Amino acid sequence: MTQASIITIGDELLIGQVIDTNSAWMAQQLNIAGIKVLRRVAVGDAWDEIWKALDEESKHADIILITGGLGPTADDITKPLLNQYFNGKLVIDEVALQNVKTIFEKVLNRPMIESNLKQAEVPDTCTVIQNKRGTAPGMWFEKDGKVFVSMPGVPYEMKGMMEEVISKLSTHFIFPHITHRTLLTTGIGESFLSEYIKQFESNLPKHIKLAYLPNYGMVRLRLTSVGFDHIAIEKEIQQYFDTLQQEVNNWLVTNMDEPMEQVTGKLLASKNKKMCTAESCTGGYIAHLITSIPGSSAFYDGSVVSYSYKAKEDLLHVSKETLEIKGAVSEEVVTQMAKGALATIQSDYVIAVSGILGPGGGLPDKPVGTVWIAVGNKNKIETHKLYFRFDRERNTQLTATNALNLLRKFILADTDTVA
């Protein structure tokens, strides 16, 4: 089976200054095209390390995708290195040059300097992959039956090239069909789930792999199958996936690989209903998750992020007295926040949250991690007290996911009652 390695280049990856999102995205695209990613390697802007990585990864893999180090400054050494690695000499690519000129004239609207023109230079041993979103061209090399493709490290520019890269790869190699099925469960731990579906797992044929992806209170299960008979592979995995869904039905949230905000959003949209949010401790994160979904305006009106007492009073009509007596993190306040948001925005459903996510702010009776969540509609507000024991970032994520799940369950119960 044809296999790929991804090499990402940049010191910033090795000192942890940036998180590498490129290789996850590239891996997804390769996977969809039937190309298995064997390894991902990150190396610094260091000649010997990049050279060694090219040697090593081409021993492992047939396809080596490289990002980073193509900028116009002195620390960018990928291009001269590739030029030497593939025994070329640097020449101006006319199409790339025209592209650089156009970008400076029309998009950036400023004059060019020498180093910008140099962006259009490429080794004469490569085929150029044009960069429509930036100045650094991509480069395609072949050596001993292996393909090496170098792309810029800027995610938006790299993403703009991948379609052409994958289409070129597909004419060079024959790829099998890789297919996945993913479902999401809540309310059962990884080890219990594994015990519960032991029989199912042991009955799986060898070419279908089951993976557990636990994420604090939620477990994703993923089936993966690979083969050359597209139709047979799809049919077979679907049968196993149907069985798996039945087995875990008690805890099943969705049978797609989608985040909780999408599950709740789709449920709302299917009922032609809209929701709003009132957020204290999560500070707009729930709103951000929901509005990250294109088209979310179909089911989402907006949010009041009431970080201060004042904002809770002014925007959500929370009573000053309740705030003073019960404190912002209380059942009473979160209920008033939910009612206040519904009264002002008049959506069908509401989520309100107030909690202490850390690192500071804990109280003897309300330790860090205490969160009150209210979900409901104009007829009924339901409250839940939850406790998370993680850091600020993780507590924020958990609060958001749990709140969206609680609203999902409320809507399902609500609709059942109506029906």
Next chain:
Amino acid sequence: MTQASIITIGDELLIGQVIDTNSAWMAQQLNIAGIKVLRRVAVGDAWDEIWKALDEESKHADIILITGGLGPTADDITKPLLNQYFNGKLVIDEVALQNVKTIFEKVLNRPMIESNLKQAEVPDTCTVIQNKRGTAPGMWFEKDGKVFVSMPGVPYEMKGMMEEVISKLSTHFIFPHITHRTLLTTGIGESFLSEYIKQFESNLPKHIKLAYLPNYGMVRLRLTSVGFDHIAIEKEIQQYFDTLQQEVNNWLVTNMDEPMEQVTGKLLASKNKKMCTAESCTGGYIAHLITSIPGSSAFYDGSVVSYSYKAKEDLLHVSKETLEIKGAVSEEVVTQMAKGALATIQSDYVIAVSGILGPGGGLPDKPVGTVWIAVGNKNKIETHKLYFRFDRERNTQLTATNALNLLRKFILADTDTVA
């Protein structure tokens, strides 16, 4: 110099289902301790690949940190593999066993099954690093002068172990001092900046490295130095950093490695002022960025995320007529949003944004990427029309960062006038 490699294990990393945030965080911690990370490698849950990665990385590096594959289910093979790799046999670790029992009884509050108890098994050839945040113990192995440390892939659990790991490493090796200085510029492109500080760059001694980290309209510059004389290294890099700051002073935003929301937040806090936001297209993302900073309640009141027309009218008193005539993405509406937020929340400063971030929603006179930003206070509202040409996610980030920068400049100008 002692060098480290990080191996992350899991099929989910190779199909792009999750983004690897662990290795960036680990790299940061190692760096602070003076340990240079040479490479980062991700491999799947496959016996041969993990084995090969251990062989290869221990050729490159002295320290090999491994995360992932320690769970209780069948796809987790790291522990049996390490047991074989280091010629051990699995034995129960009593402290780890007690920890597993405690977590199930006190934290999870549910009974254990066989596979949970197995979590307390470790190879007898390792030293156990106890996991206070989960059930899978860490394992420390030594072989031919190299150190291998295996930790769980769950970020919160891994993070809880790193302090002990680094402290143990520091007794095994002597590390040099690694130091960085980072500053942020806006308003000048990477190539122009590079041309501008050419002289400075060519005068740098060989052991000080300058890196450019461009990020659409902002460029971070980072100086890195390594050496054994802590004091001399710090003194020298600071001198170069002072010079660099003077050279780029026209475009300098901050001389620390901090995000824009922190820069603006610190400025507000230093003046004892607070801000609020009114967000349409960014859907709570600006609020989320700000509230991700612990202690942000000192300078932040809250946000109105007015995703629908209705929410703009009800919460921000935007006129229905203006919305109908000018549309939500207009100078008039964003100005009214800013004034509405200030009137209701009564903060000192405000940011309001309304735009079309894509992928859909573009109009002939307002293409995707058009964003109106208003910043100001009760005396003056300033508006800016910006245009971003990226995808939804990137456009959202750019809108947020630019809005925060525009408010920063407004505050500086505002204070100058007052003074």
